[in-house]
Amino acid sequence: MTKPKVLISDKMDPNAAKIFEERGCDVDVITGETPEELKARIGEYDGLAIRSSTKVTADILSAATNLKVIGRAGIGVDNVDIPAASSQGVVVMNTPFGNSITTAEHAIAMMMALARQIPAANARTQAGEWPKSDFMGVEVTGKTFGLIGAGNIGTIAASRAQGLKMKVIAYDPFLTEERAVELGVEKVDLDTLLSRADFVSLHTPLTDQTRNILNRERLENAKPGIRIINCARGGLVDEAALKDLLESGHIAGAAFDVFETEPAKENPLFGAPGFICTPHLGASTTEAQVNVALQVAEQMSDYLVNGGVTNALNVPSLSAEEAPKLRPYMKLAESLGSLVGQLAHGNLTKISIEREGAAAELSGKPIEAAVLAGFMSRYSDSVNMVNAPYLAKERGLDVRSVRHEREGAYNTLLRVTVGTSTGDRSVAGTLFGPEAPRLVEIFGVGIEADLAGDMLYIVNEDAPGFIGRIGTLLGEKGINIGTFHLGRRDAGDEAVLLLSVDQPIGQDVIDAACKLEGVKTVKGLEF
Structure with missing residues (x-):
């Protein structure tokens, strides 16, 4: 290998x-x-x-x-x-x-340097001055630390601020009341945070929603004398507005490790009163x-x-320990998605993935991604679990994932249903043993089959002699049958035949099969 x-x-x-x-x-x-x-x-x-x-x-x-x-x-x-x-x-x-502690510590260091004006005091002292009366600092003890973003780095910064005997308030849309209590912080909205905090530290990613989260209006309405620390991402603060408010004295100070444009060789904040900065050093420790x-x-x-996926930003995470357990389910899911994608006709607008029994206890996102990978292969040859959800979204496909706690006929079951212009069509599968995916239902007809390689799908009237006719036809075409799977609704009703074959099914074989008596549908499949 x-x-x-x-x-x-x-x-x-x-x-x-x-x-x-x-x-x-x-x-x-x-x-x-x-x-x-x-x-x-x-x-x-x-x-x-x-x-x-x-x-x-x-x-x-x-x-x-x-x-x-x-x-x-x-x-x-x-x-x-x-x-x-x-x-x-x-x-x-x-x-x-990997660098959470380091970045959080840098934010606290910047806060302390800002509170005591250490960079300016250092520069003037080393220049031969003794400007003791020019640098009146503020204590952080008893002050309010406003946290914007209570993720991993933010919570570490909060704990360090609490260690300095500060009161911590936090704004984060994803922070629950229970988590806030656990962290010992008060959850508030952003305007409240800016009106109460003495120091504000940003710890949020840069997205369309967070860009300029501290814009001119919010900065102007912030508590007079507030000090702002940004060791997260450039672009979270309106730099031009901050410069104006530092010069007016409305904002007492700001400490930035990151800038909207980097390397920041020039920036409107450089030289502003009460402003200190470092060149993106948040993660710079040994x-x-x-x-x-x-x-x-x-x-x-x-x-x-x-096959383990950890800390991925565009696909569900799947640990190396989970991967072996989920792999057979994902193989089944991809096969079912491929099957329904190959058989369903017309403009498909929705797809539902249902998990039942043991499958319901597993992580749904990897299974959903695997179904979509199989299904979206009807539109493109270069599809996998990563890009399939994006391709589905581009096509406006309504994707739903449903988890059932009920017990059914099988210990574990996956069902994939698509909406078509003529109604819903579904297929279902299970695992025989720990790693043997098996189809058990197709469009309401019970049928057990492996889904692998080249296959021939036929819907026909349930009548004597048909199996012989299709076998003869395939023999004449030089097609060797590997496995033979049958299913029907009722005696004499519609029947389904699923054959695995050793050669690809050409259009000539499909055309000939369509001419056999009682045949309704013929389709060549590939897995």
Whole structure:
């Protein structure tokens, strides 16, 4: 078996390459290339490990014909075109926990430096002055720390602020009341936070919803004398508005580690009163650099070798431990999606995935993605679990996932139903044993069959002699039958025949079968 091949295109701890090798990957470390050089090289790799220097654009991805995963050693993925990667079926991962402590500590350090005006005091003292009376600071003890974003880094920053005897209030749309109590913070809306906080620290990703979350209007209405710390992402604060309000004295100070445009060689905030900054150092500690490099290598190799998906941004996460248990279900799900996609006709507008019995206890997202991967192959040859949900969304497909706690005829069951112009059509399958996917129902007709290779699907009138006629026809066409599966509604009613064959079914075979007495539908299938 060929080893997955990984390119490390940015500088990172050398132990990352060792982890890739130890876990069964071939790895090349080639840093500092131009976009053109990377584009020329990327086609031979299954994985790309990056930090912030490499820009993975749609143009580069267009040449990444074998790429399966991009791993960002760090949190921010602004340098990766995620929609382009998703449409191409490439998993994008980050390492959100490797530098969490480091970034949170930097935010607290910036707050302390801001409170005591340490950078300016240091510069003037080293310049030979003794400006003791010019630097009257403020204590943080007893002050209110306003947290915008209560994710992993934000909660660490909150705990550090609590250790400094500060009161912590938090704004985060995803923060529940129960979680707020657990963290010991008060959940508030954004306007309330800005009206009460003495210090505000941002810890949220940059999205369309969070861009300029601290705009001019909110900054003008904030508590007079407020101080703002941003060690998250540039673009969360209106920099021009902040400059004006620092100069007016409405905002007492600001400390930024990140800027809207980086490298920030020029910025309207530079030189503003009460402003201090660092050059994106939030993750710049020895410990953090090692942690994120090792973590990205572990995650990527788990995916390439074992199928585990961890900290992915565009596909459901699936741990290396979960993958073996879910793999047979995902194979079944993909086969059922493919089957209903090949058989259903017309403009399909909705698809429902139902899990019953043991399947209901499993994570639904990977199964849903597998069904869509099989189903969307009716529209495109280059479909996988990553891009299938995006292709389905582009086509306006209404996707629903349903979990049933009821007990049915089977210990575990998956059912896939699509809506057509003539009504709903569904197929169902189960597992025979731990890893043997099996079809058990097709369009309301009970039938047991493996779904693999080339197959022939026939709907006919249930009448004597038909099996002999179809067998004779296939023999005359040189088609060898592997397995033979029958199902019917009632005696003399409509019957379903599903054959696995050793050769692809050509149009001439389908045309000849359609002419047999009693035949209603003939379709060649591929799995």
